[in-house]
Amino acid sequence: MINEQLAEFSNLALVVAIVLFVLALIGFGADLAGTSQRRSDERLAAKDRAEKGRADARELQAASVGADGAGAVGSDVSGADVPETDVTEISASDAAAVDVVAADAIPGDGTGSASGGMSAQRFAYLLAGAATALLTLGVVCRALATQRVPWANMYEFATTSAAVVMIAFLAFSLQRRELRGLGTFVVGPVLILLLLAQTVWIVPAAALTPSLQNSHWLYIHISVAIMATALSILGAVVASLQLLQAKHESGLAQKIAAGEEHPEHWGRFGHVMDRLPSSSVLESLSFRIHSIAFVTWTFTLIFGAIWARDAWGRFWGWDPKEVWTFIIWIIYAAYLHARATGGFRGSRAAGLALAGFVAVVFNYTIVNTVINGLHSYSGL
């Protein structure tokens, strides 16, 4: 039986979460805009300081190796495992010193730039965290209200995916603070997804149709598909930024080559781009996300085939949904190949990753609603 009150509460939680996401988006946006106020000569100065700071940090490190060496008389070599220790961790105070220098020098970290109190970024990050918690609560309540997993129609699939994207983003950027600068570009798409879910795809809480019952593959296949979708969204965000950043970098490089002392490119948006990691950092991040996404899509495909075999008696039948999942998989395979092929690395490969994402979106929207197939579970 459906618990209607809980279902209503779930809806309410989602609506409030959307409001919080809007605020978080404003916060992230304000943070980026704030940075773009600074003029480019300030940036140059900051870069200078950064260079100096890094040199200092290096001396600190160097010294600390010696110092620690001194402290570790007769320590057992075999006790130390190679990949685990790290130079910057050698002494707490030294490490802290490095951190401080880095914090105000590195453009990716907003926490150092706040003039007292909470920075816009930190504020936005916390808001996004609260919104994600509420969103997750809403999804969980939906599950409790229907006494099943909340993945049975487009609305539920979208809200769960949004929660996974946000959780993944928050988790990634908990450690790597420089990624928090990407907040705008993650919260934005998530908000679009949630708004679409809340306005177009929303359906009342209901029990499962027979084709979704009696099968643990519902849990396995769909949860993996949700993860794959979430990773594709994140990957597409990073790949788009990588493309923009590459354009921006080459624009700046041209100006520098032309002898400009304070090169400006793309005005205020250019300053925003300056805040973000370089295109090669974004490229390797995009690759890591996409390679996990590819593995997840592979599992989606295999588990889907196993389920199709139980439900329809054949593991593959070129149903439109199957076709599009196949297309997604092939495009991402092409992306991974492109990274290893001359003339396709970098921007062209990123283009393929985005093509893969377009296929993901198509598979989710058009195939579910317009094209007639066996996977007619949109609930619309």
Added chain:
Amino acid sequence: MDEKSTSTDTAPGAEKNPSAGERASRTEGAAGSWSSKPEVDGRGPTKAPSLGLRGTLLFLWRQLTSMQTALILLMLLAIAAVPGSLYPQRSVNPGLTDTFLEENGRWGEILDALGFFEVFSSPWFSAIYLLLFVSLIGCIVPRVGVHLRQLRARPPRTPSRLTRFTGHTRVELPGAERDELIESARRILHRSRYRTEVREERGGAVSVSAERGLLRETGNLLFHIALVAVLICIAGGNLTNYRGQITVIEGDGFSNSLTQYDSFSSGAWFDETDMPDFRFTLADFRATYVQPGESGKVGEPRSFEADIQVTAPGEEQESRTLQVNKPLHVKGASMFLLGNGYAPEITVRDSEGTVVAEGPLITVPMGDTGYTSQVVLKAPDARPEQLAVVGFFMPTGTIDDQGPRSLYPDALDPQLALTVYQGDLGLDSGIPSNAYEVDVSTLTQVGGEDGSPVLIRLYPGQEYTLADGTTVSFDGLRRYAAFDIAHNPFEIWTLISALTAVAGLVLSLFIPRRRVWVRVRPGADGAVLEVAGLARSDDPALEGDVRSLATTLSQAQDGGRAGTAAIPEDRPSRATDDSPEGSAQ
């Protein structure tokens, strides 16, 4: 460019070169040289063809097996699959294809001629994936050879200058013992699963050359080989499988032989004698639907259950309940519950009083939520003329200005709405006809009691007599279930190949492949330690690992001499630019 991702592998031949490392850095950025692939050895795909037929063929072969071709073929395959989802495919839903053809006239014919309704068996689609797999095999075979040799080879020599490599660290260690230092370096690396090789060098130096992550390439090869296996298994399955549809009314039985199927298809190598001899009776079929007042769309199905008594060869009879997603497996066959409907029991007597049709009749649901179902009954034995009864069965019926239709799928108020025709049914013409269709345009309608045209409305237990004395009665109601019976002997092997592919893929994507070198030279009063690494795949952790190895080694060496310094000499690399967190991972 990212130094980590562009540090190209050297060709296997070059590994014997004393300055392999330097060569590696020189090829850095050389457009397109992608690791350990044979092309890099100078048989690049862009090389001009040598003269003659043989040369041309060789050139074409190299083109086909190049990475670029694989990439293009993959994209073509993705694009070619698109129309398969946009146009109704014959193999998926032939009815939709026919409708599309009727509606689109000439355009439809052109598309049909081009194979757009059988995309996945069309020549162009097949050509793409066959080329892709030829390319794949042509690509794997030489790589397996190269890789096997590499697995047996010792780690390559330490490059003479380490300064250009990732995480390069130089530490002066006064009073350090050269051999002891090297031995602990070798031990540490070995314990971290590196393959190591200690070599004496000129000038009293000694170095450890260590390598890790050959499993990456192993995984990559495994992945691609498993893909070929998947394709072979799918082809094998297509040749040997069979699949058929049956409809069974409650109380009736089925035994597995070709004559019992409504439709049946099988692969070219399928052998009828392989079909297992199992039989079952359908004891009961139950369905539940969303009732008014419950959440969800009223009339939407909630559950389907078919109780069967099944006897498999050599086994006791056993009771089973089949559901959607819960098929029955016997050796050599699986049976899936895929559909259901109503079978009203109808008796027809002709004007002479002879029973010309009797018993449950399978009706075909028209696809609405209410399960309005089509009735077609043919009575060729009726006299003086053949009879046909057509109309609708409605589990919860109503007849209003929209005509006869059912409001709810459960049999709450079952009714029949029928019209009776007489004339020549055309069954003797020799053209096979569909049991569920009849052409009434050549027949004449039989009038009601007063002779006027009539739509007979019957409830269970009722009988109706027409003007000429023909009677139709609705005696009772049963349900039927539709099952697919199928078997694909290669299914399990397809699954195993696919899972092997994933295993290979995971190794290939997430195992970093790298080299690490440690060199100790005699110094002024002790030894000079140098450590550096080379990433041969995305490997952000390498820099940290190299540095911590340097730290560990210098710490381990009798720590009494404060003031020793490790001087990182690397050019500022991304990893250090990045953030303190980045390198601390």
